[in-house]
Amino acid sequence: MEARVAEQATAQQANRRRATLTRESILEAALRLCSPEGGGQLTFSRLGKELGADPTAVYRHFRDKDELVLALADVTIQEGIELARAKLPGGPSEDWRAWLTVTAESVRASYLARPALAVLAAARTTASPSETGSVELLISVLHQAGLPPIEAAECYRSLLDMTLAMTQYTAAFSSLDRSVQEKDEAAWAVKYGMLPEDEFPLLHQSAPRLTELFRDDDQVFRMVLETFLDGVAARIARAGNA
Amino acid sequence: MEARVAEQATAQQANRRRATLTRESILEAALRLCSPEGGGQLTFSRLGKELGADPTAVYRHFRDKDELVLALADVTIQEGIELARAKLPGGPSEDWRAWLTVTAESVRASYLARPALAVLAAARTTASPSETGSVELLISVLHQAGLPPIEAAECYRSLLDMTLAMTQYTAAFSSLDRSVQEKDEAAWAVKYGMLPEDEFPLLHQSAPRLTELFRDDDQVFRMVLETFLDGVAARIARAGNA
DNA sequence: CGCCGCTGTCAATGGCATTGACAGGCTCGT
DNA sequence: ACGAGCCTGTCAATGCCATTGACAGCGGCG
Structure with missing residues (x-):
């Protein structure tokens, strides 16, 4: 198997009639496509x-x-873990x-480098x-901080899901058309710029x-992460x- | 306008050659489609x-x-607010x-009644x-609880995004094929059932x-919501x- | 040496959003 | 009451997408 892969890789270099694919080359190319630059x-x-090659x-x-x-999600997660x-x-x-x-920010960063993947896989x-x-x-880590094992596990799970969810959420928005994004943003700005102060005092102030x-x-x-961690504390x- | 709508609705009842659509009838039908039953x-x-009618x-x-x-998101949000x-x-x-x-749970529930919409719109x-x-x-409410206005607004925004993100996340999974869901679940169960106790003591215990x-x-x-609110507290x- | 399996190619299918040309019917101004 | 023109449904077609099945070359194994 090892030998075959190497051989194929060589064949790929030589620009033969048939492209020669490997699991790795495909994953690489796919990751490239998922990034904004790709x-x-x-x-x-x-x-x-x-x-x-033929699709x-x-x-x-x-x-x-x-x-x-x-498979792409797998390498992305691993990358995030290594980053952390x-x-x-x-x-x-x-x-x-x-x-x-x-950890949370590394996983997030790793996914956000490929928004298209985040949307599909998160x-x-x-x-x-x-x-x-x-x-x-x-x-x-959570256990040593003072949480009983089950609660530590629950906490881990909450954090993970929250992180993945927020990441997918961000990625979904960022992989929209520019035009749509701008439309949303414009609508938002108009809305918050025109709030009558007497009717919505707080909103007007924090607009x-x-x-x-x-x-x-x-x-x-x-912010969400900080607040969540305050809760964990x-x-x-x-x-x-107790 | 009012009269026209009524008229059209009547025409719709009578099974004429041409279906007659209104913004409302379309929204209704679309919401029906987004629900699991639809x-x-x-x-x-x-x-x-x-x-x-013709698509x-x-x-x-x-x-x-x-x-x-x-537009569908709009009625769904409104519904959530009314629910709250x-x-x-x-x-x-x-x-x-x-x-x-x-509020958070109402918005979530309202979206989760139409997972397909949650995925698209959240x-x-x-x-x-x-x-x-x-x-x-x-x-x-947050301000009266003791938060300065800006911080109250930040807190609101955090909570909203977190809720929408988690909702979309859930909806995305639940609108997958049954078969895929079961595959995921099976893999998960196997993985957590076979953890060696000596290598992963905490994980094994909380599996x-x-x-x-x-x-x-x-x-x-x-759980995420509770922890987040603990943080707010x-x-x-x-x-x-201070 | 010949068979078979691995892997790339090609053509086709069915689903999707979207568009442009067309047509019927309604309203409104005269 | 009549005709212009718009509102709205229909139809056919486009282009992208994932996926499939038939075919073909290449290489290894018996």
Whole structure:
């Protein structure tokens, strides 16, 4: 198998009549397509063009698009985990908050580098074995912080889902047509610019901040994350007192 | 205009050669299609069949699918707000927590009654004037609870985005093919059933709880919401002390 | 040496949103 | 009451999409 793959890779270099695909080359090309620079759209025909092969050749390596997407999600998640590991101190430190923050933001960043993939994959369960270690680690960080095991697991699950959901949400908006985005934004700005102060005093006052947040999904995510973590802190304190 | 609509509605009853559409009848039919009972898929051809008219007739009333989806989102949001109002005491009470909980869950429920719509619309900004009052109300509840206006607005925005994101996330999964869902679930169960206890002690211990949560997105949402609100409570306390 | 399986190619299918040409009927101004 | 013109439904066609089945070359294995 190893030898075959190498051989095929060589054949690919030589510009033969038939393109020669591998699982890896396909994944690479697909990831490229998912990024904004790569067009931000994953379709078989684009993928074929990118690979210099017939679009349907991909079906020899992945049963259908779903399987391809799942594989892409897998490498993206792994990438996110590695990103987090690189930014984090070696062992499970006592700073649970930094751990959760960095992990969540790394996974998010990894997905947001390929919005098209985030839209397609975020709601799917990868269940890849590669992440299991990280999950145990994360839960143990929460456990050491003072949460009982089950509650730590619940907390991990909440954080993960929240992060993936917000990421997909952002990606969905950012992979809309520019024109649509601008339409939405214009409508929003008009609406918040014209609020009568006497009828909506608070809204009128915070309108500038709200329009600022409209442009900046990352800021909103960070706020949600911070508030969520404040809640976790409160739970830890409560568990400690009990 | 009023008279015309009534007239057309009558003509619709009588099974004439030409179906007669109105904005309202289209919205109704589309909402039906978005619900699980209605098939859970919104396409022009289905919509045409549902209305007994040519699919392209819809274009006379909505410029494109996006405009239709936005309109559907609008009625869904309004429905959610009304749902919340029905469950809530009259004025802005002192119980900010109940307000936020009920509002978030009502909007979520309203969307989840039409998963197909949630997938399509949750990331879009409606900017409908109908909700403005509710937003002001929500912010004022947070303000009265002790948050400064800007922070109250940020908090509202965070909660809204989090809720919509989690809702879209759930809807995306629930509108997958049964077969795919079951595949995911099976993979998950296998993975968590076979964890070696010595390598993943915490994960092994909380596996049952985690598999339980897999099936129950609503429970996860409630957990996220609770934790988030705990965080808000901490902020309110902090603001009070300052 | 010949068979078979792996993998790329090609043509076709069916679903989708969207468009433009057409046509009937209604309203409104005269 | 009549005709112009718009409103709105219909039809045919376009182009993108995922997926399938038939076919063909290449390479390895018996």
